Amino acid sequence: MAEIVDIARGALNAQPFSALLGTKLMQVDSTSLTLCLTIRDELRQQHGFVHGGVVSYLVDNALTFAGALRLGPKVVTGEYKINYLRPAVSGTLMARARVVYAGMTQATCQCDVYVTDGGAERLVAVAQGTIHRISEMAAELEPVFNE
Amino acid sequence: MAEIVDIARGALNAQPFSALLGTKLMQVDSTSLTLCLTIRDELRQQHGFVHGGVVSYLVDNALTFAGALRLGPKVVTGEYKINYLRPAVSGTLMARARVVYAGMTQATCQCDVYVTDGGAERLVAVAQGTIHRISEMAAELEPVFNE
């Protein structure tokens, strides 16, 4: 288990974009994990809310890391869908992702994003998507069928 | 038309997160627009590709701006879905979004993301989502039914 934490934290720290934003690994077990991100002004859109793109990034990352818990570290997000529920203004964003189903080459995962500002957690967004093992996707990276 | 360009550019410039990433408005007309973002190392994940969250952010933003072309500037993204097709490595990302359908209070939009590196454009992701007028969503922001 300590190994999973180390691998996940290592992968996160190896992402320049996650370093730019300030994402941290908050919790991880065999089928789920939580990423967190402290809200600051640089992460906002023009109405003062956290930019939806920040929430999306966090969902994308948490889904991928959840998939890696089953598929191993060489994974990419194939697709996902997100519903925004409430704007986030201040405090900390937490994205909790879990594996719903995993085969040999891909996993279906779900993610809930909360915001907490010292008090109760409020649900900000829900998402669902597919994670692929990269080795299985290698042929996809240089497809023969596309111009 | 010049007014639309000014409003869109003004909204983009008013987004601290878009300033952090470096997003520019490339093109806008009455039903579509293009945002672009030059790839740099800060935007990558651990395998050297542009982070999926960057592509998602660009999609989220382009969908919202497209919705605003019909619904006016006070809009938010309600939900969207993205399929990643190819990794992006270098050059410039371009997100082209268009309105597929618009009513009085919401619009359905689609977005294609391309990467170009001096040569041909390659499709990186496709997305589809719903944009809401904020005034219509005001009641949603403080819902009475949720704990």
Place this chain on the structure above:
Amino acid sequence: MAEIVDIARGALNAQPFSALLGTKLMQVDSTSLTLCLTIRDELRQQHGFVHGGVVSYLVDNALTFAGALRLGPKVVTGEYKINYLRPAVSGTLMARARVVYAGMTQATCQCDVYVTDGGAERLVAVAQGTIHRISEMAAELEPVFNE
């Protein structure tokens, strides 16, 4: 509560397409409900599995009914996303939908579809979508902006 059951069952019985397929209301409470459908040969695709369209129909219907628990009976599905996990071959399909978040005019719901054939339940699909109150959507039905 008995009233909710009667309204939900009445709405289901008033759907000719649900009668054609044979869908039944299995369970309902204030925030969730379960629809079920006995698998028969007419519901299959060419490989002998239940047609994905049958699972989708069940998801669409269960999401809408879940939304109605918060928004009232005049609702339509605005959009949803489904991930198919396993093929269903025999027994009974059960679609369990719940409200994740509800405002005044729309609700975000999730749905799990299981198949059971006398023994354990197996997860077949997961879905997530948005339900709208029709009254709020009236303007959308005859939009002024679309050709």
Place this chain on the structure above:
Amino acid sequence: MAEIVDIARGALNAQPFSALLGTKLMQVDSTSLTLCLTIRDELRQQHGFVHGGVVSYLVDNALTFAGALRLGPKVVTGEYKINYLRPAVSGTLMARARVVYAGMTQATCQCDVYVTDGGAERLVAVAQGTIHRISEMAAELEPVFNE
């Protein structure tokens, strides 16, 4: 090309659920195809509109058939997302699906659903999803990781 038409029509005719609903193959070429379905009372929901599940079924089927144009006939829909735009009341539904991107083992496809009633076509729904080659998915059908 005549062979593609024959294979596609054969697959459609081999689907008991499509026979129950009355779906026909209207057009097919190397990267797109159109399925059509005449609206009749059995396909409605309680408000008199075509049931969303009918539109979803048509989308699911058209996406899968489009994927088969690149991946061969042994395919299944992995996931998709649909946005409903307008209710359909009478006439004929037409689902036009096209391949957006295809690798060796999966294809991303989009689908537009129209209704026509003697006159102009009106857009009813738009969808986007992933199709998998079954051979690549065989390991998924009996996954070792799931209870």
